[in-house]
Amino acid sequence: MSIDQTSQPVKPLRIAVLVSGSGSNLQVLIDAMQAGALPIEIVGVISNRDDAYAVTRAKDAGIEVAVLSHVESGKRMGIKTFEKHATAQLEAWQPDLVVLAGFMRVLSADFIDNAPAPMINLHPSLLPAYKGLDTHTRVLCSGEREHGCSIHVVTAELDAGQVLSQAVLPIRHTDTPDSLQKRVQVLEHQLLPWTILQIAIGGVSLTPSEQASSILPALPLRLLIDA
Numbered sequence: 382m383s384i385d386q387t388s389q390p391v392k393p394l395r396i397a398v399l400v401s402g403s404g405s406n407l408q409v410l411i412d413a414m415q416a417g418a419l420p421i422e423i424v425g426v427i428s429n430r431d432d433a434y435a436v437t438r439a440k441d442a443g444i445e446v447a448v449l450s451h452v453e454s455g456k457r458m459g460i461k462t463f464e465k466h467a468t469a470q471l472e473a474w475q476p477d478l479v480v481l482a483g484f485m486r487v488l489s490a491d492f493i494d495n496a497p498a499p500m501i502n503l504h505p506s507l508l509p510a511y512k513g514l515d516t517h518t519r520v521l522c523s524g525e526r527e528h529g530c531s532i533h534v535v536t537a538e539l540d541a542g543q544v545l546s547q548a549v550l551p552i553r554h555t556d557t558p559d560s561l562q563k564r565v566q567v568l569e570h571q572l573l574p575w576t577i578l579q580i581a582i583g584g585v586s587l588t589p590s591e592q593a594s595s596i597l598p599a600l601p602l603r604l605l606i607d608a
């Protein structure tokens with residue numbers, strides 16, 4: 382059983398994870414859950430790709446998976462259809478939190494506003510800088526000295542919700558987009574479980590009014606990791 386900072390047992394946070402790719406971040410959560418290191422229960426995984434390795438990872442861990450493939454019989458599934466099925470699935474699982482971990486479809490305001498639980502997203506840049514795609518290449522082209530990743534609350538505007546936490550690294554003169562991607566992933570694998578732990582134990586609030594009126598530290602929380 383997990384214990385919070387006041388030695389009270391922590392009720393596991395029911396989380397649903399949305400994925401599109403390799404699922405290395407999902408794996409970190411699975412490993413932490415199985416080791417009892419994180420007070421979570423992964424109640425289900427939704428993938429918009431049937432070839433995502435994340436699907437294999439979830440199935441291997443005995444987690445329920447819904448594949449809502451974005452391509453079916455050669456046709457792209459419209460976002461509205463995807464969202465209709467995803468909403469039904471989430472309502473069935475009743476998560477406390479929805480985690481977008483490498484989920485690469487843009488969701489509509491309607492879906493986000495009516496989701497049965499708050500949603501957070503892992504993004505590979507120090508938001509608000511470098512929203513969107515190809516962040517590692519753009520960061521290098523701009524001659525930045527620092528890079529990293531952020532976890533933010535999902536809102537209708539892309540990558541623009543309240544940033545909850547960030548992990549930062551110094552860019553090396555030898556870095557390439559590929560090396561940066563690998564170094565940032567090392568950060569992600571620590572930032573994501575740590576941030577979810579903070580949410581589970583009440584160290585960070587997803588509600589702006591609670592955050593403002595509490596003794597919690599100002600957001601975003603920042604981790605400095607040597608990667």
Ligand code: GAR
Binds near residue numbers: 405484504569
């Ligand atoms: C992660 O690096 C994450 O930051 C990125 O996708 C990768 C997924 O890796 N997310 C985005 O770019 C969202 N805009 P994973 O499938 O191995 O966890």
